[in-house]
Amino acid sequence: MTEEERKRYFDIAMSSALVLFGFDGEDLKILIYRKKDEPYQNALSLPSKYVAPNETNEMIIREMLHERIGINPQNLYIEQLKAFVKVFRNPLGRVINVAYYALLKLTPEIEIQVAERGGVWVKYNDIPDLAFDHNEIVSYAKERIKRRVKRRPIGFNLLPKEFTIAQLQSLYEKALDRELDKRNFRKKIFNSNLIFETGNTTDPKEHRKIAKLYSFDAEKFERLSLKGYDFLF
Amino acid sequence: MTEEERKRYFDIAMSSALVLFGFDGEDLKILIYRKKDEPYQNALSLPSKYVAPNETNEMIIREMLHERIGINPQNLYIEQLKAFVKVFRNPLGRVINVAYYALLKLTPEIEIQVAERGGVWVKYNDIPDLAFDHNEIVSYAKERIKRRVKRRPIGFNLLPKEFTIAQLQSLYEKALDRELDKRNFRKKIFNSNLIFETGNTTDPKEHRKIAKLYSFDAEKFERLSLKGYDFLF
DNA sequence: ACAAAAGTGTTAGTGTTACACCCATGG
DNA sequence: CCATGGGTGTAACACTAACACTTTTGT
Numbered sequence: 001m002t003e004e005e006r007k008r009y010f011d012i013a014m015s016s017a018l019v020l021f022g023f024d025g026e027d028l029k030i031l032i033y034r035k036k037d038e039p040y041q042n043a044l045s046l047p048s049k050y051v052a053p054n055e056t057n058e059m060i061i062r063e064m065l066h067e068r069i070g071i072n073p074q075n076l077y078i079e080q081l082k083a084f085v086k087v088f089r090n091p092l093g094r095v096i097n098v099a100y101y102a103l104l105k106l107t108p109e110i111e112i113q114v115a116e117r118g119g120v121w122v123k124y125n126d127i128p129d130l131a132f133d134h135n136e137i138v139s140y141a142k143e144r145i146k147r148r149v150k151r152r153p154i155g156f157n158l159l160p161k162e163f164t165i166a167q168l169q170s171l172y173e174k175a176l177d178r179e180l181d182k183r184n185f186r187k188k189i190f191n192s193n194l195i196f197e198t199g200n201t202t203d204p205k206e207h208r209k210i211a212k213l214y215s216f217d218a219e220k221f222e223r224l225s226l227k228g229y230d231f232l233f
Numbered sequence: 234m235t236e237e238e239r240k241r242y243f244d245i246a247m248s249s250a251l252v253l254f255g256f257d258g259e260d261l262k263i264l265i266y267r268k269k270d271e272p273y274q275n276a277l278s279l280p281s282k283y284v285a286p287n288e289t290n291e292m293i294i295r296e297m298l299h300e301r302i303g304i305n306p307q308n309l310y311i312e313q314l315k316a317f318v319k320v321f322r323n324p325l326g327r328v329i330n331v332a333y334y335a336l337l338k339l340t341p342e343i344e345i346q347v348a349e350r351g352g353v354w355v356k357y358n359d360i361p362d363l364a365f366d367h368n369e370i371v372s373y374a375k376e377r378i379k380r381r382v383k384r385r386p387i388g389f390n391l392l393p394k395e396f397t398i399a400q401l402q403s404l405y406e407k408a409l410d411r412e413l414d415k416r417n418f419r420k421k422i423f424n425s426n427l428i429f430e431t432g433n434t435t436d437p438k439e440h441r442k443i444a445k446l447y448s449f450d451a452e453k454f455e456r457l458s459l460k461g462y463d464f465l466f
Numbered sequence: 467a468c469a470a471a472a473g474t475g476t477t478a479g480t481g482t483t484a485c486a487c488c489c490a491t492g493g
Numbered sequence: 494c495c496a497t498g499g500g501t502g503t504a505a506c507a508c509t510a511a512c513a514c515t516t517t518t519g520t
Binding site: 164165166182183186207208209210211212 | 496497498499500501502
């Protein structure tokens, strides 16, 4: 490559947007912000950050989670969606966006931390107009999570360690965007043998009736995966 | 963004690699080349090309197909895989590769044209060591095509307009990398109602016994897709 | 005559769906 | 006493997987 060619080609910037799915036991939501700077000032947008040539994308995603969102990004499920490469995405020049999604269990504390930093959780099925091509990115993320939730037990990344079957079902219903039969759901989940009773129950103050709590048996899943087992919902 | 920041961030190049799947009625193959220039001189690699800031990736893929491979890229199924973004992919600087795959029906003429330009078809299950992270890209493409073939009738993009059930089955077996039962396969395919007899048969000179030829009913598929129909293999 | 590939049905088992009532508890 | 949400079984149906022989035709 000549010096001239180098100048011509090495003039692209990369950013990474994050579709952060959060589940609070009730609703599945996505995190967005209001942009403070140009371009698209004041528009809503996904959290997104430039990636310098010597930085890895995952590093930047984690940095963003930590600094701007106030979340500890350890043990978070993060996966690349794809690159969004339209030529005129950004008036500054060619900026391609390599988008990611991540899954987060929401707790009241996290919701407060996020709100303090200006973050807003919008419902999975109620996404407003966003800056750039971020609506396209969100659609793509929703498709991806629908597929993933059917074939891999990633839903457990959105739930606390111990959860009720009702919470799990609610999560699946939100992600797949359709209602599921209670009895059939329990059958399927228990047949998979991937969750076990913890012996604990919900706090009787919170609900009318106490419910058993379950956990995901990650170790068993590992063993089954090795044999080519396909968790299938 | 300050001028300094601009300099820092706008120093990335983008290339697009192509995993071109070809099916000749018998074998499913992938196209590779031997590199003539540095880096990785003389190594085998996927066809890949830089994308300038003002060029679209699909344009570049089509250009590559046309100029370097000698294929007319009209009506070709092309889809992005994802971005391969490791920091040290390329000694020239940060080059990210937004990889694509495409599907091609092979004919003897195309095979000759490709060979004249130095292209080599390697079998789906027999991929040699490739330059950069191209083996990783190929693995990713294989996973993608396995999934796609199960849910969308993209296999028909790899076959001539009229094909025998045996050819179709062979393609599915190669893509999914397992043997399928002949009778069950026919049942499934016919039950989908997405293919119809053309009334023609294979040339009796080519095989011991003549076979009926079928075509894919794209129009019917469109109608069904709109209703949320999921072609499922 | 035989090798090679096309074509054809049945059965057992598994998984999927649809569906309704009782129980415990808090208000 | 009633509203809320947890928990439970069964039957019809659809789909999947396993399996063997006959036909045609070229050599």
